[in-house]
Amino acid sequence: MSLVKVTIDNIEVEVESGTTILNAARKIGGAVVPPTMCYYSKLEGSGGKCRSCLVKVAQGSTKDPRPMPKLVASCRTAVMDGMVVQNITSPEVMENRRAITEFLLLNHPLDCPVCDQAGECHLQDLSYEHGLVDTETVEERRTFAPIDIGDKIKLHMNRCILCYRCVMVADQLTDQRVHGVLGRGDHSEISTHITKAIDNDFSGNMIDVCPVGALTDKTFRFKSRVWFTKPFDAHRDCPKCSGKVVLWKKGDEILRVTGRKDKYGELEDFICNDCRFEHKENTDWTIEGPRKIERHSVISQNHYEKISKPEIQDNNS
Numbered sequence: 633m634s635l636v637k638v639t640i641d642n643i644e645v646e647v648e649s650g651t652t653i654l655n656a657a658r659k660i661g662g663a664v665v666p667p668t669m670c671y672y673s674k675l676e677g678s679g680g681k682c683r684s685c686l687v688k689v690a691q692g693s694t695k696d697p698r699p700m701p702k703l704v705a706s707c708r709t710a711v712m713d714g715m716v717v718q719n720i721t722s723p724e725v726m727e728n729r730r731a732i733t734e735f736l737l738l739n740h741p742l743d744c745p746v747c748d749q750a751g752e753c754h755l756q757d758l759s760y761e762h763g764l765v766d767t768e769t770v771e772e773r774r775t776f777a778p779i780d781i782g783d784k785i786k787l788h789m790n791r792c793i794l795c796y797r798c799v800m801v802a803d804q805l806t807d808q809r810v811h812g813v814l815g816r817g818d819h820s821e822i823s824t825h826i827t828k829a830i831d832n833d834f835s836g837n838m839i840d841v842c843p844v845g846a847l848t849d850k851t852f853r854f855k856s857r858v859w860f861t862k863p864f865d866a867h868r869d870c871p872k873c874s875g876k877v878v879l880w881k882k883g884d885e886i887l888r889v890t891g892r893k894d895k896y897g898e899l900e901d902f903i904c905n906d907c908r909f910e911h912k913e914n915t916d917w918t919i920e921g922p923r924k925i926e927r928h929s930v931i932s933q934n935h936y937e938k939i940s941k942p943e944i945q946d947n948n949s
């Protein structure tokens with residue numbers, strides 16, 4: 633595969649041709665990486681839904697240096713040799729990201745104080761960085777009653793931003809998908825065929841991929857704010873998945889089990905429902921040690937590794 637050079641926010645990087653602008657930016661890392669609300673590297677075909685990753689292509693390529701006429705979704709646009717991209721260095725991109733944030737919040741309730749996703753919600757982070765203090769809309773938000781999707785997952789459709797990640801998890805990880813997006817436009821909603829429960833070994837991953845609090849773990853709901861829990865890497869021998877998880881503990885009690893996420897909030901491995909829902913005893917797991925949350929998050933505020941303090945000399949004795 634041939635290599636191409638692309639410049640993003642004045643930083644040059646070399647990547648394989650066919651790489652998206654987003655993944656080229658991820659190769660650079662840091663602030664030049666656009667936010668993603670729908671793209672998920674482990675889910676084939678994801679991206680192109682939320683527009684939060686829009687960037688400006690100031691130069692198309694060395695061969696054709698014309699700029700692209702509109703902002704493009706970086707998760708869906710491949711780099712060309714000599715391409716020049718602007719993300720945080722473009723006021724136009726920043727202005728559009730603010731507008732996209734406002735658009736994603738159009739129907740989203742501001743119920744972070746009671747939402748289990750608070751503290752690890754990507755939309756909360758996006759709103760913090762780009763949101764407006766006030767809403768400019770007067771229209772009523774669309775509302776749905778919360779429903780159970782099986783006995784372990786709760787769907788709060790009010791909070792859904794229709795990123796399609798959960799649908800892709802069901803499509804790509806399980807044999808039989810029984811839920812999807814029903815309706816079109818303003819009537820679109822995540823739903824199951826009639827009231828069919830989602831019942832397969834990997835359905836719990838929908839909770840982990842949901843960027844907002846639309847899909848939550850019923851075994852954890854309202855037990856604790858996430859920043860009061862302490863994450864630990866742990867593993868067990870599991871015949872269905874890698875068995876590598878994060879245990880979220882309060883004191884000695886395991887309140888929640890999730891997959892391990894990288895700095896972009898994406899799962900390293902999909903885990904099975906047995907590990908996630910059925911093993912909440914310390915004796916079920918080999919605990920490896922405290923989990924560092926790489927993504928900037930309120931959870932990291934709750935730092936709990938032991939700090940060895942220097943001894944204080946008592947000069948009075």
Ligand code: SF4
Nearest residue numbers: 792793795796798842
């Ligand atoms: S429920 Fe969550 S993962 Fe599914 S489409 Fe809505 S926001 Fe995305």
Ligand code: FES
Nearest residue numbers: 680682683685707
């Ligand atoms: S992350 Fe690119 S459009 Fe959603």
